[in-house]
Amino acid sequence: MVKNSVLEVKKLCKEIDGKKIINDLSFSVEKGQVFGFLGPNGSGKTTTIRMMTGMIKPTSGSVKIMGHDVQTNFYDAMKNMGAIVEHPALFDYLSGWKNLIQSVRLTGEKHDESYLKWCVETVELSDRIHDKVKSYSLGMKQRLAIAQSLISSPKILVLDEPTNGMDPSGIKDMRSLIKKLSVEYGITIFISSHLLSEIENLCDHVLIINKGTEVVNGSVRSLLEQNQPEFNFSIDPAKINQAVLLLTEKNIKCSQSEDQIVVHTTRSDIPHLVNYLYEHQVFVYSITKSDNSLEDYFISVTREVG
Numbered sequence: 001m002v003k004n005s006v007l008e009v010k011k012l013c014k015e016i017d018g019k020k021i022i023n024d025l026s027f028s029v030e031k032g033q034v035f036g037f038l039g040p041n042g043s044g045k046t047t048t049i050r051m052m053t054g055m056i057k058p059t060s061g062s063v064k065i066m067g068h069d070v071q072t073n074f075y076d077a078m079k080n081m082g083a084i085v086e087h088p089a090l091f092d093y094l095s096g097w098k099n100l101i102q103s104v105r106l107t108g109e110k111h112d113e114s115y116l117k118w119c120v121e122t123v124e125l126s127d128r129i130h131d132k133v134k135s136y137s138l139g140m141k142q143r144l145a146i147a148q149s150l151i152s153s154p155k156i157l158v159l160d161e162p163t164n165g166m167d168p169s170g171i172k173d174m175r176s177l178i179k180k181l182s183v184e185y186g187i188t189i190f191i192s193s194h195l196l197s198e199i200e201n202l203c204d205h206v207l208i209i210n211k212g213t214e215v216v217n218g219s220v221r222s223l224l225e226q227n228q229p230e231f232n233f234s235i236d237p238a239k240i241n242q243a244v245l246l247l248t249e250k251n252i253k254c255s256q257s258e259d260q261i262v263v264h265t266t267r268s269d270i271p272h273l274v275n276y277l278y279e280h281q282v283f284v285y286s287i288t289k290s291d292n293s294l295e296d297y298f299i300s301v302t303r304e305v306g
Ligand SMILES: Nc1ncnc2c1ncn2[C@@H]1O[C@H](COP(=O)(O)OP(=O)(O)O)[C@@H](O)[C@H]1O
Pocket: 016, 021, 039, 040, 041, 042, 043, 044, 045, 046, 047, 048
């Protein structure tokens, strides 16, 4: 293998009852990446993750973790992966600590107490670790599940919508924990979400799917560059057509919106554009910046398909 791929998904397909749920999905996650897996509800994120973790079989295609095929070499593949799919699997009537002891028994790993304590400290649950899990908040349960995953020292941690249903402070804690796992411990992270805004600052790469099909796969930086901000130029309604023509001639992306024109440009180019229009007797009376976030882009691309 030339690249440093921790996870490699090739031509993955899943049909259920004759319906295509996942359609020819290919991507790879490189060592050290925080990889965002985005799509609206029902787009196929959990189904993909279930195939990645060997919980369900693909109709066709393959998943490799650290070069080991999940289908043909399940044990070697999975020993490198920690995953929390949908809801964390925990015993509510046991304490957080006893849940961890239970996991150690189940995985057959041999660990001393100090290692388990390190896992608990890492997820910042030391204060409450001897309380019963049923008294935990959603965020604490997720953090305990992450501690559980850390027991087997995974190379990659797969988190399926870990912030779903959390309040803003829970979301913030989860984000900083994920950042810590990535930056301080070098764990590769694969995180799914239906809200780009929740993970946009966390990820360096995003794959967006809709109806089981790839829409976009690229670095967050390139997406931000492609998504230039929009400015609304307010001008004389009689001059709108002329203004659109003038700007289009200069290869500036723009469109008409009621009595304004929407111009895709950078802040530093605005004085030049205003001056250029002025020289052609098209006067700009005011400019507002529209709040065009990556989130809007995400919503628009996931609307376009199908
Ligand atoms: N076991 C199943 N039987 C039938 N349909 C399913 C099954 N699992 C998932 N689906 C369908 O597949 C689609 C994708 O679901 P899912 O992977 O859970 O999406 P997401 O996690 O992105 O919200 C949905 O339309 C869902 O109804």
